[in-house]
Amino acid sequence: MEIEKTIQVATEVLSNPRNQKEEVQALQDTLYVLGGKWKLPIINSICNGNKRFRDIERSIPGITTRMLSKELKEMTANQLIKRTVVDDTPVSIEYTSTEYCQSFGGIILEMIRWGKSHRQRLKGTAD
Amino acid sequence: MEIEKTIQVATEVLSNPRNQKEEVQALQDTLYVLGGKWKLPIINSICNGNKRFRDIERSIPGITTRMLSKELKEMTANQLIKRTVVDDTPVSIEYTSTEYCQSFGGIILEMIRWGKSHRQRLKGTAD
DNA sequence: CAGCATCCCAGGGGATACTG
């Protein structure tokens, strides 16, 4: 994987200044995994209890079926979420978050916090 | 540990369906402001004490002068950082973070945290 | 050192239409 190589490089250079390098690298790793416009909103939606494709789709303003489909597939492949076929009649599909996925909780929470206070700020100042 | 508690809280908040709409919005707002590959690493670098263009550049693996230049300009316009011309001989330029910028601290911290444990995970399992 | 100017392109992502 791409990250593997990055790790190599990082380890090599990781000699002179303090552990800043390590942190920068960690930050960039996270950014890489979370890359794109939709992964975090999707994770958030699923963690909020949305399981069905339509529900997730409707819970995220602006997303298209194509994007949701693509991301869902990729994130399933990466073990971030689990796809289950529920064998009712009619058959339905359920997406649930893995515990790995839930490790993003802290990041999402911080972002929600920031977004809220950002909105307050915009209200306060005449932009 | 304090951070552990944050995660607990995060999980609670994430599984609570009430203010969903507002939170999705907040999340997407943040994602919008932080959009792209470089803003967070740049903020992190400056918050870590790097002030000069070259220093910031060298502290972020993979960034080009073009990208740093672009982002710095945009972020200065958006009040995220402050550009100061230090009138020494020779003249030098200093970038510093505004307190607004520092409000991203929580997000950055969480991302560094996640990136580190992600790396541990990769070491552990044969991917 | 601190950048701006050009050139260029992969691919992220939107719109729309179609299937099991």
Place this chain on the structure above:
DNA sequence: CAGTATCCCCTGGGATGCTG
């Protein structure tokens, strides 16, 4: 409902080179 398939555009972002 749960997606897949096309078409296509735009822009993020890399490479390279040049100035004050």
